[in-house]
Amino acid sequence: MDLHSNFATVALVDLVMTGQSAMVLSLIIIAAILYLLVMERRNRSKQTAIYVDHNRNNTVFYSTRYAISAKPDAITGPTTIEEMKSRRRGIYASDRAQMIATALAVRSTYPITRGILVTTEKRYDVSLAGTDEALFEQLTDEYAQATLIANGIAPTANPSPGKCRVCEYQTLCEYRA
Ligand code: SF4
Numbered sequence: 001m002d003l004h005s006n007f008a009t010v011a012l013v014d015l016v017m018t019g020q021s022a023m024v025l026s027l028i029i030i031a032a033i034l035y036l037l038v039m040e041r042r043n044r045s046k047q048t049a050i051y052v053d054h055n056r057n058n059t060v061f062y063s064t065r066y067a068i069s070a071k072p073d074a075i076t077g078p079t080t081i082e083e084m085k086s087r088r089r090g091i092y093a094s095d096r097a098q099m100i101a102t103a104l105a106v107r108s109t110y111p112i113t114r115g116i117l118v119t120t121e122k123r124y125d126v127s128l129a130g131t132d133e134a135l136f137e138q139l140t141d142e143y144a145q146a147t148l149i150a151n152g153i154a155p156t157a158n159p160s161p162g163k164c165r166v167c168e169y170q171t172l173c174e175y176r177a
Pocket residue numbers: 157158159160163164167168169170173174175176177
């Protein structure tokens with residue numbers, strides 16, 4: 001191998017090494033940025049969470065007007081309630097009803113204007129009416145069903161494959177889709 005080809009080989013190796021180093025450096029920078037973003041997000045939610053439902057002794061919020069009591073999974077803001085679900089994604093009518101009822105109860109203490117349902121992959125905004133009256137209107141159907149249950153009358157079954165798959169009563173329910 002002559003001098004020129006040696007020089008060319010060294011230059012090529014240098015080029016490859018430089019390219020690899022740049023790629024490794026880029027990966028390190030991307031990983032560092034992602035780490036900082038995650039930490040910043042975690043810190044922000046820790047800082048702004050004014051209520052987290054850790055155990056059964058936590059405060060239960062109660063609306064005397066609508067006789068609804070509830071404990072949200074978290075209150076942030078202080079105008080946002082958050083409900084966590086262990087499923088990957090999807091939001092159901094029962095989730096919205098739970099969010100609305102919880103908002104009514106928590107409004108006895110905090111001016112809740114926003115609800116967020118958090119699954120393992122997505123966050124869903126649940127629209128909450130501005131006034132308690134309008135919010136309760138959104139709940140009317142579910143409230144009627146809850147009243148039936150409280151009086152020992154089974155509500156109308158409303159099965160759907162996605163909903164039944166994650167329902168905790170699926171092994172007992174004869175209406176399961
Ligand atoms: S399994 Fe039964 S109770 Fe559960 S969502 Fe389906 S129909 Fe409703």
